[in-house]
Amino acid sequence: MLTIDVFTSGYKPIVADGHDAPTWPAxxxxxxxxxxxxVLVDALITAAEAGRLVEWIRSKDRNLTHVYVTHGHADHFLGLSVVQRAFPAVTAVALPEVVPYAQEQVAPGYLAYWESLFPGQLPSGPPVVPVPLDGDVILLEGAEIRPVAVGQSDTHPSSVVHVPGAEAVVGGDVAYDGIHMWLAQTDRAARRRWLAAIDTVEALRARRIVTGHRDPGAPDEDAARILAFSRGYLTAFDEALTGAPDAAALIAAMDAAYPGLGNPYTLSASALGQF
Known part of the structure; x- marks a missing residue:
């Protein structure tokens, strides 16, 4: 029987001009x-949190065989170099269509962007990029771990990991939990595709979903609740955008609809990206 345990980074201060005490989402x-x-899914971004992740993995007393990367955003895989130094035999993989986007994120221009957000905090040495997964599944002691391509999330292409034996999905950035969703790089058409991706996840009939970004105080991993929140947030954002003359009005409307959500910087960046 497989078990699923989750390491949560917490919110991280970043450098972002024009924002009040900005943080990166947990x-x-x-x-x-x-x-x-x-098998580990995703590997965070800063050297410090990847180091804590390594110690957490060691505490589980398991042989780490693979790290699966759900999508190409660097905040989900720059920590790979730290993980691979600790577990040299591990193989980092992603869907073949995701790998070019991960490679793009370690080009000098993108690395400079990430360094500007997290000055002096990225892992040292050459970054590690996942290689294409060979086949459709990762076998873990005979049990299938199934990557599922879903297309759009807060980036394209994206995937989730279905663990049928545990009735669980590890969802990357397709669903969020208790935290503002990163919409800065989406338009209305992309958000419609994102809603379709949520439908794809729902069709897997998982009871449990682990989201790539979630508030540390999230009450549970109930799939129905999390998918409903994510679907509702995307719909509400487009409805609010229709009547908003500027980013400030859009932020105000979303704050009123979803008071107290984690990581306000995400909402600010998402709103500014629409105007």
Whole structure:
């Protein structure tokens, strides 16, 4: 029987001009474990949090065989170099269509952007990029871990990880939980495709969803609740955008509809990206 444990990074201060005390959204890495071996999903971004992640994995006393990267955003995989130094035999993989986008994120221009957000905090040395997954599944002690291409999330292409034996999905950035959704790089058409991706996840009939970004105080991992929140947020954002003359009005409308959500910087960046 497989177990699923989740490491949550917490919110991280970033440098972003024009924003009040901005933070990066709390992020997760998920360990899917059997009796002896384990597979990690996503590997965070800063050296410090990746180091804490490594110690957490060691505490589980499992042989780490793979790290699966759900999509090409660097905040989900720049920590790979730290993980691979600790577990040299591990293989980092992603869907073949995701790999070119991950490679793009470690080009000098993109790395400079990430360094500007997290000055002096990225892992040292050459970044590690996942290689294409060979086949459709990752076998963990005979049990299938199934990457599922879903197309759009806060970037395209994206995937989730279906663990049928545990009735669970590790969702990357397709669903969010208790935290503002990153919409800065989406338009209305992309958000319609994102809603279709949520439908794809729902069709997997999981009871449990681990989201790539979630508030540390999220009450549970109930799939129905999380998918409903994510679908509702995307719909509400487009409705608010229709009547908003500027980013400030859009932010105000979303704050009124979703008071108290984590990481206000995300909403600010998302709103500014629409105007």
């Amino acid at each position: 992020s997760t890495s998920t360990l899917i474990a059997g009796e002896r071996d384990a």
